[in-house]
Amino acid sequence: MKQLIGILLASSVFTLFIRAQENYRFCDPDVPSRSLTYKTTALLLDSTQSCGAGQYFNQTQVKCLPCPSDTFMTKLMSEKRFASCLPCLKAYGIEVQAESCTETRDATVMCTNAYFRLRDMNLPCASSCSRCEICGAGTYLYQNYEFQKCQGYDDTICCTSPDMKLVNRVCMLRNTPAPLKSEDNGSEREYFKHYVVIITFMLALIV
Incomplete structure (x- = not known):
């Protein structure tokens, strides 16, 4: 019974791990004012159908076409096999458009006076206006x-x-003398390390 419970728990955690891989947010250098979401359900099945920046693969006409008006496809989106161009970001309320959207780059959105663009600590590109x-x-x-x-x-x-x-x-x-600047090489975000640790722990219970 103990082994069965361990297997079921490990299976559940592994499912969560797979789903986390299928859906995650990331930053694109050509999308300066928000993050993008990677969804496996919205990707091209065949990498040869990736058309490059500013274009998308039309399944009906079976060829690459330019992004429709007010949409874009970046180089990174194309490399990640995004199936369609995304709508350009619009400025609302206390936001102002600093740079227009193009076929290959999203719009840059900033804030009106008395507000600044506050970056997300985990995803710097995901920012919002703060007083x-x-x-x-x-x-x-x-x-x-x-x-x-x-x-x-x-x-x-x-x-x-x-x-x-x-x-x-x-x-x-x-x-006052300036403090020494510590080097911070940083590291690539490990999105799924917690899931791996939990799976390892569950498998240890089985043994």
């Missing part, structure tokens, strides 16, 4: 001096004294 901090209020209640204006992808930075300086976006006294 700018105000020096002397809220988070910066006792920091009255603006050292960095809120714009683009950067929030306001406020310091407690006009005699300070910014070092790596941190307020420091002018006579």
Whole structure:
């Protein structure tokens, strides 16, 4: 019975692992203001049908055609075998369009005054408009001096004294030596490592 339960649990976790591989978000250098979702159900079955940036494979006419108006296909999307062009991103509410959409690149969307584009920590391309901090209020209640204006992808930075300086976006006294910058090579996101660990644990229970 114990072995059967272990097998069933391992099977369930493995199914979740497979589904996670079939659906995940990623960043595309030609899609600057949002993330894209990789779905195996929306891909071309044959890699030879990938037409390249700005085109899609028309199944009816059995040939490559340009993306329809207000849609795009990037180089990376084509390499990942996206079956159709995607609608261009539109600016709404407090958003403004900084760059227009083309057949090979999505539109760039930024924010109106008093807002900045806040990046997702896990997916930098997935950003949204967030209100700018105000020096002397809220988070910066006792920091009255603006050292960095809120714009683009950067929030306001406020310091407690006009005699300070910014070092790596941190307020420091002018006579304070700058801290050594630690190297951060980073690593590619391991989307599924937790599933692998769980599967390994479940298999260990069976044994």
